Amino acid sequence: MKLYLLYNATFYTFQPGQPTVQALAIGNGKILAAGSVEETEAALPLRAKRFNLNGLTVLPGLTDSHLHLQHYALGLQYVDCETPTRAECLQRVTQKARNTPAHTWIRGHGWNQNVWEEGFGNAVLLDEAAPNHPVYLTAKSLHAAWANSLALQAAGIDQNTPDPPDGRIQRDESGKPTGILFESAMTLVEKVIPEATLPQVRQAIEAAQPHLWSMGLTGVHDFDRRQCFMALQELEQAGLLKLRVVKSIPLENLEEAVEIGLRSGFGSPWLRIGPVKCFADGALGPQTAAMLQPYEGSSTDTGILFLDSEEILEIGQRASTSGLSLAIHAIGDHANHEVIKAYAQLRQYEHQENRPHLRHRIEHVQVLHPNHVSLLAQHDIIASMQPIHATSDMDIADRYWGERARFAYAFQTLAALGTRLTFGSDAPVESPNPFWGIHAAVTRQRHSGYPSPEGWYPQERLSLQQALEAYTVNPAYTAGRENEAGKLQPGFDADLIVLEEDPFRTPPQRLYEIRPLKTMIAGEWVWER
Amino acid sequence: MKLYLLYNATFYTFQPGQPTVQALAIGNGKILAAGSVEETEAALPLRAKRFNLNGLTVLPGLTDSHLHLQHYALGLQYVDCETPTRAECLQRVTQKARNTPAHTWIRGHGWNQNVWEEGFGNAVLLDEAAPNHPVYLTAKSLHAAWANSLALQAAGIDQNTPDPPDGRIQRDESGKPTGILFESAMTLVEKVIPEATLPQVRQAIEAAQPHLWSMGLTGVHDFDRRQCFMALQELEQAGLLKLRVVKSIPLENLEEAVEIGLRSGFGSPWLRIGPVKCFADGALGPQTAAMLQPYEGSSTDTGILFLDSEEILEIGQRASTSGLSLAIHAIGDHANHEVIKAYAQLRQYEHQENRPHLRHRIEHVQVLHPNHVSLLAQHDIIASMQPIHATSDMDIADRYWGERARFAYAFQTLAALGTRLTFGSDAPVESPNPFWGIHAAVTRQRHSGYPSPEGWYPQERLSLQQALEAYTVNPAYTAGRENEAGKLQPGFDADLIVLEEDPFRTPPQRLYEIRPLKTMIAGEWVWER
Known part of the structure; x- marks a missing residue:
């Protein structure tokens, strides 16, 4: 059983009566005691571990109250196309293709032709980078996309395809699509990209957790849908969910939820039904x-x-x-x-x-x-x-x-x-x-x-x-x-982040630079820089 | 925070390698350590409470894997009609009527006219016992029932009512119903008794918990329906559910559950979706x-x-x-x-x-x-x-x-x-x-x-x-x-019962007499004799 002491830090508790304490006793994923080193030590066995935090600052773990977890997680697996040169973007696609089974779609996001000396890419260049994969890269603006020939083929886009309403297929002088698609023309490709499977979503969410921890998040309120909910339940049952998730129900499932009698708040401290x-x-x-x-x-x-x-x-x-x-x-x-x-x-x-x-x-x-x-x-x-x-x-x-x-x-x-x-x-x-x-x-x-x-x-x-x-x-x-989360208080979740600098002493203009040194969820250090 | 030691008892752990231990350390509703007094004390702070169990026997809390919680709980509120005399049964009805708002149905169960010297009752006797309440008492056999005049009226049963197929309305010489109904004639009344409201179900389940604890039950697998599920969620959210409940989903809600993406096992250690x-x-x-x-x-x-x-x-x-x-x-x-x-x-x-x-x-x-x-x-x-x-x-x-x-x-x-x-x-x-x-x-x-x-x-x-x-x-x-319940093992639920006599030393013929002295759920003594 994990019973231990954290001390020698400024712990901001967010309890009105006691805004800071010097130490926390932690056991079984909960805060056992918060106060002076003496007070908290008394709550622990003699042999309990002690962690000296060397004068750092501790806050309760942070929660993002509106996030699309599945989409965020899948997006992390996209090729990052926000590169200084087009060549580097293409190199990343080549790299990704090496680690991706042939014929599987490769997605990327973040390019901006205005930043690239070479300007817009084209399908031929992408074909060279990934000849055996359909590739689809969205621009940072999300108003344009860059596809290779396999992707265009899969979407049935050729020189006979008319521009859809509110969209444009960029073409060369001969009328052949170049691979760049604007606005609603993007959906011609998007609708043929297969949806992620449940195991893919589960794996993507598992892999996204360290990204969230590294920023100081220990919880999210998710607004994705059924598949996300199922993946989260599977992760929880496998003991792999290390994030407090509130899962909303889409309006389209209201009747089903009422028929079953599901209430907001039903679930565990890890995963519960939201609004x-x-x-x-x-x-x-x-x-x-x-x-x-x-x-x-x-x-x-x-x-x-x-x-x-x-x-x-x-x-x-x-x-x-x-x-x-x-x-x-x-x-x-x-x-x-x-x-x-x-x-x-x-x-x-x-x-x-x-x-x-x-x-x-x-x-x-x-x-x-x-x-x-x-x-x-x-x-x-x-x-x-x-x-x-x-x-x-x-x-x-x-x-x-x-x-x-x-x-x-x-x-x-x-x-x-x-x-x-x-x-x-x-x-x-x-x-x-x-x-x-x-x-x-x-x-x-x-x-x-x-x-x-x-x-x-x-x-x-x-x-x-x-x-x-x-x-x-x-x-x-x-x-x-x-009554159980959001504060560093006895009986509450031992979810917290350790910061190198005290945000209350950081110039406001630099607050965005803060990243935790360590993140703890349910008494477990899940992330360390 | 509740951290304490139980010692001086035979703890049957149900761990194969270590069938009995001498002491348990308990904290935050979980077992922290199981072993010798020395080993378990080392897991606790110096000032932790110690409970001497005086040589008694401890088992993990017991679970009933097939029970209808709502119906059992509502049934506990029925008048217990299993009395040696008819007069005593009528007295209990009078007593119940005093504590029940007028016009509210009074239900009872358990009478047997063969045991009663006076034989079958009749509506008039029940009218005297409870003139302002419809009363409906089922026989222990569940093949007969005894109703008063308000109950017969509510069901529209009078001398013109024919016997339903497979049922009989007992009548006096003039053909007037006596108040005794057999088999399918019982449903004439049962179908007009208003269903319990959600607050009534919630309150009944709350009140049923001590009955279950007193028998050694710390968990149930429930096979009632939506209203029961809703009442359980409300109790859990109010912190009043002190029983581990696995809640089945009726087949009629399978589609809804699949649409939402609900898995067996979703929920908390208190209340989770079952089969x-x-x-x-x-x-x-x-x-x-x-x-x-x-x-x-x-x-x-x-x-x-x-x-x-x-x-x-x-x-x-x-x-x-x-x-x-x-x-x-x-x-x-x-x-x-x-x-x-x-x-x-x-x-x-x-x-x-x-x-x-x-x-x-x-x-x-x-x-x-x-x-x-x-x-x-x-x-x-x-x-x-x-x-x-x-x-x-x-x-x-x-x-x-x-x-x-x-x-x-x-x-x-x-x-x-x-x-x-x-x-x-x-x-x-x-x-x-x-x-x-x-x-x-x-x-x-x-x-x-x-x-x-x-x-x-x-x-x-x-x-x-x-x-x-x-x-x-x-x-x-x-x-x-x-991996978290059913044994007395570190990391498991601190759900247990304390027995005066060791069932392994009790003659098998007397096992049915055993009732716990104390019942603990999640580290809390919920019941003591």
Whole structure:
């Protein structure tokens, strides 16, 4: 049995009464005692191991509250095409082909022809790099892709293939496809790439864990689907799941879940059922997020609302008969308002039925009408937000939303009103590195310092304490695990990260550089640099 | 944090290499160390509590592998009508009526007019005992019931009601129903009794736990349905579930479970998804169990087969795509053979698909053809049996099955062939008292010693060690928890019972009298006599 002491570090506990301690006693994957070295030693047998942490800093393990685990994990197996030269990218494809059975698809991501002196690639070059594999490499922008001849063949793309609506097949002078595909032409290939099998997904997730640990993540709230859930169960049963996972249920499975009687929170400390996930609108980039007023520069375009408050209420009532909470994607101020209205009615319904508040959440909450900012706290709605989106998207937010961007990614406004914020990355859309999110929330700047020394809408900056709580205490609350996770406190999960530098003493502009030295999950050192 | 020592007892560990130890160190609900006092003390802090068990005997907590938890729990709230006089039964009804809101149904069970000097009761007597409640009391035989006037009214039973097929409404000379109902006439009332609500089920299960602990049970495999599952989840989330529950999924929910991707084994150490339950045949009593040859005394009646091997294989293949194991009710030798055939093919299928053996089981295995006794071990099929059925049913088994009863409840034949036996009670059909089951398995006698000093088919008696394993190690294996439950071993659940007398030194004929002094679950004393 593993019983031991960690001492000689600053342990930030996130317990209000005792913000730091000098030592932790750990046993059976849980924190046994937190306090002075003397106090914690008394909780342990004489022969228990002692780990001197040499004055380092310890935080509770961090949780990403919005991530697509399967897609992130599979993406890690793609060839990294973000190379200084095209030649190097091709070399990596050659390398990958050597380690991949012939005729298996090779995927890659991240190229940018503007960075490459040689410009765009073509199918012939890729054929040389990997003559026996279909190859498909997406551009960093995700608006273009580079395929080889086997991939084009598999998709049935030749000189007779017309450009699809909203897409273009790049062609040479003779009309022959070059291998570069734009926009909807990409789907011609994507739809013929075989889906990953369950063993592949399981293996990819297993292999992704060290990447997440290395960034300080000990938990995730996942928004992928059935296959991901099955892979996670297999990993847990094999003792290979070393990540606390909250697994959402897609709306399409709501009826099945209710028929079985599955509740949010059912499961183990490793893997548990989360909320039912649905979509109220689209996204900012393609201007499909549902807005109350037209996008800047348009007099009519207000995006697309997928679900109005009545439809959401109906879903919510059905889900709540089974104790299932909701997580609803809402980007635009209109979509957010519809979700808030539905949740307000759902709170009344819960009250009438004499049921407790479920941990309902809105995913993204990207822009709110000023009249609605107070409603999340009022109706006990969790704001699940991705700070990195604020800094990635600030320019297009300004462009499309104009002055409405004042309450875009409005972290501090919401927090000051008493809203519970829980943070994530939406990986693989963005990096899951939580310190990138923390940096974005605290500085409202990109790593470069852009756009200004104060950051974008600096009144929305959070304190470091607030940002860290949104990665620790609040995700635990959101998952219904507030009495066993998210703090360094007796009886809680021994999930923690050891840092070389104290983030409370790090200049905010450098927070994104932090990476843990070591990560512990359930009392086990799962990762060391 | 709870870290402490239990010492000065004979701890039967059920670890082959170390069958007994002198002390256990316990922490965080798990066994930290098992061995000598010195060895276990070294695993604990100096100030840890020490419990002197004064030379008593300790066993791992027992598990009932086949029980209907909701029905058992609701049944505990019935008036106990097994009284020496009718007057006393009526008094108990009066008492219950005082503590029950008016117009709420009062249920009772256990009366036997042959025991009562006064003979059958009638509606008028019950009306006096409970004028404001509909009352419905089933006979111990379950073939008759006693209702009061409000209950008859609610069921629409009056002198114009004809006897239903296969049933009889007892009537006085004027033709007026007396309140006594036989066989299918009982369902006229039963179908109008409102079903228990979820809060009622939750509360009933919570209240049933101490009854189970008092008998030495720390776990159950439940075969009730959705409402039971929901109540269990609510109890677990409220921290009130103190019983290890494996929850089966009814066949009617197989599709939903597969759509969601739910696997057997998903859940926590308290509550986990078990097998998919279905029925291959009926039962012995009504002669609906499916037999290869006609029942004794009939030339044609072979019972009813609900599912043949092809249908079972189809169900099994569907379930196994989601990692769901099966638990199939089979009583007669024909039903058992169909299930075995299907499982044999399912093992081939698992092999082809490169999947591990799921923990498939047959529920009851009441009678086997001699040619089929070896097939369970051969195909790695778990025999989930209820020893108490052997002693309850031996007379009707002899009557209906004649010489075929040689391989009825064939515990030792199956065990000697290497079959894994996991034992339960089918409560509320029988008492869930595991020591009654152990006694029946070891003696093949009723408590009275009937039918003979050697017991019924004495070659099928088990050793006490075998019987205890079928309540400890084997249910843990069946649930996929063989590495964390069922033994007193470091890293395992601290679930155990303390006995005044050592069952290995108790005369077998008295084993049914054993009741624990104390029961511990997850390191917590949940019950003390």
